[in-house]
Amino acid sequence: MGLSRDVVRKASLVAYESEINIVSYARKGMIRLRVVPESILIEAIDEGQGIADIELAMQPGYSTATDKIREMGFGAGMGLCNIKSFSDTFLISSEVGKGTYLKMIIKTNNRSLNS
Amino acid sequence: MDLASIVKALNLKVKSGEDKLNTEVRGGYTGDLLSDVMANSKEGDLWVTRQVHQNIVAVATLKDHAGIVLVQGSEPAKDTLEKAMKEGIPILISDLSGFETAGRIYNLLSKKTA
Numbered sequence: 001m002g003l004s005r006d007v008v009r010k011a012s013l014v015a016y017e018s019e020i021n022i023v024s025y026a027r028k029g030m031i032r033l034r035v036v037p038e039s040i041l042i043e044a045i046d047e048g049q050g051i052a053d054i055e056l057a058m059q060p061g062y063s064t065a066t067d068k069i070r071e072m073g074f075g076a077g078m079g080l081c082n083i084k085s086f087s088d089t090f091l092i093s094s095e096v097g098k099g100t101y102l103k104m105i106i107k108t109n110n111r112s113l114n115s
Numbered sequence: 116m117d118l119a120s121i122v123k124a125l126n127l128k129v130k131s132g133e134d135k136l137n138t139e140v141r142g143g144y145t146g147d148l149l150s151d152v153m154a155n156s157k158e159g160d161l162w163v164t165r166q167v168h169q170n171i172v173a174v175a176t177l178k179d180h181a182g183i184v185l186v187q188g189s190e191p192a193k194d195t196l197e198k199a200m201k202e203g204i205p206i207l208i209s210d211l212s213g214f215e216t217a218g219r220i221y222n223l224l225s226k227k228t229a
Contacts, residue, residue, distance in 0.1 A: 005179075009177060009178070009179075012177050013153055013177060016153075016173065016177065017150065017153070020149075072149075072166065072168055072170070073147045073148050073149045073164075073166045073170070074149060074150070074170075076148035076149070076150045076151055078148070078150035078151060078154060079150055081154075082150055082153060082154050085154070
């Protein structure tokens with residue numbers, strides 16, 4: 001598809017961190033990927049406990065992970081920060097008791113097919 | 116410096132990726148927090164960790180690491196090793212502590228570039 005290694009790496013990292021969050025905290029969830037020439041859209045949608053204080057959850061090092069999750073080297077409180085910093089656009093919304101929605105866009109620096 | 120020279124100097128046990136020992140090691144990173152390693156390590160780094168579960172192979176593949184060094188003589192989990200063989204990621208075992216392993220690798224790499 002002509003995507004650079006850097007773009008693929010960013011997208012993989014964003015998808016992987018999102019997946020870890022879903023597996024660690026949600027009841028169920030999905031990751032949706034849409035690739036067009038100029039960008040990669042990744043959505044992580046879950047049903048679960050949701051995030052009460054998004055601002056707090058976005059702070060580096062803040063985590064509600066259990067000991068079991070931490071023992072494996074997850075739950076460092078860096079996941080959402082990493083997702084944000086490796087994305088060009090980052091949106092998050094959440095409802096306590098319902099779930100969390102993340103939307104990330106990574107630009108590919110390729111030109112649109114239509115342009 | 117290639118991986119084979121580091122394997123020899125530190126007497127590392129090679130568990131996977133025997134055919135990748137000519138890989139150039141450009142630097143190193145030490146960490147057990149996967150998000151930290153994903154955010155801050157670089158392509159070509161030799162990653163020193165004490166985590167042994169299969170997610171380390173995913174991280175090393177994602178970041179194009181030269182290899183993974185497990186410390187304190189830790190053996191990789193069975194599914195970790197299977198995944199590493201499939202992905203062609205060298206997993207090496209050091210009998211030394213994380214501190215000493217990283218220190219020695221650092222010395223080897225900085226001597227080379229000095």
